[in-house]
Amino acid sequence: MKKTLILYTGGTLGMRRSASGYVPDAHLESALQRLLEDTVDQLPQVDFQTLEPLLDSADMQPQDWYRIAAEIRDNYNHYTGFVVLHGTDTMAYTASALSFALQGLDKPVLVTGSQIPLREMRSDAYNNLIAALLLSKSEDIKEVCLYFSGKLLRGNRAVKVSSGSLDAFASPNYPSLGEVGIQVSVDPNVLLDPVNSPQFQTPESADGKVVLVKLFPGISPLFLSKLVEYRPRGLVIETYGTGNAPTNNTAFTAQLKTAAEAGIICVAVSQCLENQVDLGKYATGSALLRSGVVSGLDMTSIACFAKLNHLLAMRYPADEIKVLMGTSLCGECTPLYR
Incomplete structure (x- = not known):
């Protein structure tokens, strides 16, 4: 049975309006449960975990990268895939850092988010989340990826190229690993080759200065x-x-x-x-x-x-x-x- 752990770190996807602008909302899980009710037979089983404190990704520090990596490490044997919900501003930093902390994966880790909060009209959050959950079932993906707006990218090759478009990320020096459109396709020729065993590394002092x-x-x-x-x-x-x-x-x-x-x-x-x-x-x-x-x-x-x-x-x-x-x-x- 496929089972995915969603790690919610903060970011636009789960934000709500406040007097000072969008802020992370701790009540995302119940909203997601309602949205996913009609698709549970097509998706993996899902557990949801909120990482405290929730952060706008602009506030992410190196220790937060390794906090996420440690959660994946500690839960690694209980799930067949992982989805990390993250803000877009430093998403590529976190995806890159996770790739080095979680070398030798034999299951997928998908980092995703949205440009418009889930609770807003025209939000891209639902499609990004559904696609990431579908990809988290894949037995071919054995690396940290960034998924956004139909594109599956290697996490450490991705960059944010737009703050005003839903198509916010690109991989300038490496091909996309896959696409999610009418069909879900993953290119096995550009995926990382599997290794013998995971080589997880979470340093005690996360800031390398x-x-x-x-x-x-x-x-x-x-x-x-x-x-x-x-x-x-x-x-x-x-x-x-x-x-x-x-x-x-x-x-x-x-x-x-x-x-x-x-x-x-x-x-x-x-x-x-x-x-x-x-x-x-x-x-x-x-x-x-x-x-x-x-x-x-x-x-x-x-x-x-x-x-x-x-x-x-x-x-x-x-x-x-x-x-x-x-x-x-x-x-x-x-x-x-x-």
Whole structure:
């Protein structure tokens, strides 16, 4: 018998109106039960669990990622699938983080939500929830996915591309895993291959102390020096194009070298949605490489942030982390091609 656990974390799907705007509503379960009454024979059995406190996803912190992962870990043997109801603003961060915390899944974990609350007219919540529940029955899906508006995406490949459209998410560097339209289709050729057993990792201290910085014309080395003074353990740099930075200013690359020598792991990703970082392609990228920066390949900045945070929080040795950032752990990146 198929049985799915719904974990409600907050977010637009379950929100209600208040004097100050939409806020999470703790009474979502009864509303869902009424909505699902007529479809119970087509869906898996469902248990519902509310995670306290309910959060707007803008308030999600790394410890909340691992709180969700721990619930899935602790209930793993009791269910055949999991659906996480989550706000859209940081949904891709949570989906990415869950993919690293729950490596080696042999059942589906679907993260979904909505752009319009369930209680509002024209809400997209019902269709997203029903589709996620149907997909949670699949025996082919063995990874963390993000489902939204007809698209089944790998969780660590997804990005939010619109705040005003119901079609809010895309997967720029990897094909969709499936689609839900008139038919429900999943492409087995792009799913993760199954592994021998789950490799669940939930660190005791969830914050790996990672900073995400976006390069911009005119960025001052002083700005970077202040980041280095803050002493993060990891730095994800959103570079231009294939991994380029303003290296004419030697003070800028000197700060990156100082960061690397201080033990700060610096990883370059691209501001472009498509293609990948190749630090050896241009001289400006090679300067980063010589300064100790490693390539994040075609990872989204979101997935790179979550991955680096995870590896640091798990206290992997620095040299191993540098190798693992360029290694696909759960389908989050593609080996470098020329």
